[in-house]
Amino acid sequence: MERKSAVRMEDVARLAGVSSITVSRVLNHPDKVAEGTRERVLAAVEATGYIPNSVAGSLASRRTRVIGALVPTITNSIFADTIDGMDDVLRPAGYQLLLGATGYSLDEESRLISAMLAQRPAGLLATGLQHQAQAYTLLRATEIPIVETWNVDGDPVDMAVGFSNFRACHAMVTCLAEQGARRIGFVSAPTTANDRAEQRLLGYRRAVRDLGLDADPALEREAKFSFHAGAERLLELLAARPDVEAIFFANDILALGALFECQRRGIRVPEDLAIAGFDDVELAAQVNPGLTTVRIPRYGIGRQAAHMILRRIEGGVVDPSVVDLGFEIVQRASTPAGSAAPA
Amino acid sequence: MERKSAVRMEDVARLAGVSSITVSRVLNHPDKVAEGTRERVLAAVEATGYIPNSVAGSLASRRTRVIGALVPTITNSIFADTIDGMDDVLRPAGYQLLLGATGYSLDEESRLISAMLAQRPAGLLATGLQHQAQAYTLLRATEIPIVETWNVDGDPVDMAVGFSNFRACHAMVTCLAEQGARRIGFVSAPTTANDRAEQRLLGYRRAVRDLGLDADPALEREAKFSFHAGAERLLELLAARPDVEAIFFANDILALGALFECQRRGIRVPEDLAIAGFDDVELAAQVNPGLTTVRIPRYGIGRQAAHMILRRIEGGVVDPSVVDLGFEIVQRASTPAGSAAPA
DNA sequence: CTGAACGTTGTAAGCGCTAACATCCGGATT
DNA sequence: AATCCGGATGTTAGCGCTTACAACGTTCAG
Known part of the structure; x- marks a missing residue:
């Protein structure tokens, strides 16, 4: 004792x-x-x-060394990468991450924002530009720097870092069309409470219109985030439109689920069907054939967002307050080498 | 204004x-x-x-609603799953997670423990049973509940939840041997600052000895965590010991990297070479052939650890203080259906 | 009719630090 | 020698809450 x-x-x-x-x-x-x-x-x-005792220290100095980070889920590796990027910048600067997973629920997001603000964080990192009215009230009422990530198609509360999901999808569809496909399917992620997924869907639709491609609603599907759902939608789409030439999935996990299903069923990729994904997860380069996909700056988003938060905490001015980190189409063997220049 | x-x-x-x-x-x-x-x-x-203002509240009441969680990296999905499990239990109870990534460095772990303790968390969740002397001093000096996760082969500071990495590897090697293999390679994860990896390696070696299998050091390799490294070690091992019948990889990512390489080179799995992994990541069930692996309670570890922390915060007694959640060999097509009962 | 017991609200003190200001000192300046 | 100045340290007063404990009115047993 x-x-x-x-x-x-x-x-x-x-x-x-x-x-x-x-x-x-x-x-x-x-x-x-x-x-x-x-x-x-x-x-x-x-x-x-x-x-x-930094609790006492924070009360006396009226500032903490904690940054709140809200993501839909930590289980999706793309957000894990972003958090990793944030942490790599924040920790050396002496800040710690308070983590919140919203589970793709704007309701839960609002609750988490409240809970985080109660901890008086030095800054807040959120995912997406879409929030509840209540969340906006909270976010606008606070003085701390806020960075919204993963989307630049919209108006941020304060600052934003990401890329255009809309333009990225538009570009991929254009790319598939240039390779000769006219009947291109799209498997979307659920668009409720997910502005990134919504922009991706809109980007596909717009490209279909712009290019005068086959615009059959039967070519559009929605799937939850899993290999299994990707395989299922593939089969459904193939049943509904046996003449489909290419399917573009809103994320790599869906695309890979479909690719594995093709392997099992002896559907040749890309000869019988071209497949494209989105995110460029590490696995996309490993499978056979390699998956054509959209590379996005997952880690970079985290770093950049953290840098902007830090700069503002230190009293600096962040300009521009919206940073578009861009994207890149990665051509691999799951789509035919078309007339477009190889990447 | x-x-x-x-x-x-x-x-x-x-x-x-x-x-x-x-x-x-x-x-x-x-x-x-x-x-x-x-x-x-x-x-x-x-x-x-x-x-x-919970900073003020915490100072006055001398307790916070924050739990510190230390993991090697958030980027490896197995830890993301564990954190997910923790959060799913802790958040409904009103606690928030303060996240720390050690990058598999015990030095960084010690620093993070200090930084976390300064925040006066209500509890601490760490990974593994191996820490620096300085970390032990800090952990033993604090009054808060501590749960170490992912390993039960050793002595915890306070409480522990996990499974026996040693026995799990021993069991998998035994399983491969029962399917007829005598020359079984092992590709370990780096064992420095990683007691889980070390126990896995020891489990392999012990099984080789117990079963009288080929014990050539050339059958042992070490690889960093990546698909690429798995493919590389596969080729090295095959070059050094062309007669190897099965390779057991210390994690699924390595095993899958090797499996994909086999697909590329036309090495038939399991006819030419059997491949087994560890962790049972979701992907393991999706690839063709499916990957034989060890299923471990990644998510359950997180939940159980969180429950134990909560119980102690609420003044309860946790008995037993070490919980072994076990493991399960999952037989898939990457290893031959041997004389052992199919799972 | 008294007073013990309870439910409800308030008062006083202080959690363990830090910001702001005050003090002290030796040395440079004039 | 008087003055000023800046570096080093200390004193005072909170930061915004919560934990005691006190105070008050009500109720109800004896």
Whole structure:
């Protein structure tokens, strides 16, 4: 029973023969303390095993070293990559991530925003530009910097980093058309509470119109995020429109699920059917044939968003406040090498 | 410029015609306040848009609603699943996750533990049973509940949830041997700062000895976590020991990288070479042939760990303090259906 | 009719730090 | 020698809440 109550700053101060403000200074502004004193204090910190109480520190200074991060789910590797990028920038700067998974529910997002704001984070990172009215009220009422990620097709509350899901999908459909396909199917992710998925669907539709392709609604499907759903929609679409030449999936997991199903059924890709995905997950380059897809800056979004938050925390001006990191079509063997220049 | 300083509890109290302690009670112990008063206070909260300052609350009450979670990386889906499990239990209970990624560095882990403890979390979740001396000092000095995850082969600081990596690997090797293989290669993950990987390697070696299999060191390789590294080690191993019958990879990503390489080279699996993995990621069931692997309770580890933390926070006793959630060999087509009963 | 017990609200104190200001000192300036 | 200045440290006063405990009116047993 030698575990006494936690060491406080005053205990360290007493041992070092200084007042507690000097200990505070050694820990927060070391250059404002004479070297000898500093060493004595540091020795006392070491000797006592003192761990500063940042709850008290934050209350007194009115600022925390915590950044809230909201993602739909941590289980989808694309968001894991983004969080990774955020953490790689934030941690060296002394900030910690408070994580919140909304489960693609705007309702849950609002609740999480409330809970996070109660912790008085130094900044907030959210996914997408679509939120509930209540969320907007909360976000607009706060003074802290906010970065919305993964979409630039819309108006951010404060700052935004991402790319145009709309243009990316438009570009891929254009690409498939240039390779000769006229009947191009699209398997969307659920578009409710997901502005990125919605923009992808709209981008497909617009491209179909712009290029005068076959616009049959039977060529459009919706699927939850899983390999299995990708395989299912493939079969449905093939049954409804046996003449479909290419199917574009709103994410790689769906596309790969379909690709694996093709392998099982002996459907030749791309000879019998071309398949394209979106996200360029690592696996896309590994499968056989390799998956044609849209490469997007998952990690970069996280880094850039974190940089913008930090800059604002430090009082800087962030201009422009919306950063489009772009995308890139990655041609692999799951689509025919068309008349378009190979990438 | 109508954005005044943040609403405080006192502002709400004044509007509701009560003292601030009553507001505090409405928010924290609603049943201790008369219904009429409660409604008046809640209306005032709504009207002012008050968001409690939990930094101040935590300082006064000396407890937070934050749980620190340390993982090697969030980028590996197995840890993402575990975090998901933790969050699914913790969030409904009103706790938030403070995330820390150690990057498989015990040094960084120690630093993160310090940083987290400074936030005075209500509990701590760590990965593995191996830590630096300094980390042990910190962990033993704190009063908060700690759960170490993903391993039960060792002595936890406080509580632990996981499975035996050693026995799981031993079992898989035994299984491969029962299917007729005598020359079984093993591709390990880097074992430095990773007790789970180390136990897996030891489990393989022990099984080789126990079963009297070919124990050539040339059958052992080490690979970083990537599809590419799996493919590379496959080729190296095949070059060094062309007579190898089966290769067991310490994780599914390595195994799948090798499987894809086999597809490219026309190596028939399992006729020419059997391949087994570890983790049972979703993809393992999708590829062709399906990957034989070890299914482990990734999500369940997170849930169980969170439950144990919660129970202790609420003053309960957790017994047993080490929970072995077990594992399961999943037979798929990448290994021959041997004399063993099919799963 | 008294007073113990309860439900409800308020008062006082302080959680462990840091911002702001005050103080002290030696040395440079005039 | 008087003055000023800047570096180093200390004093004071909170940050915005919650934990005691006190105070008040009601109710109800004896």
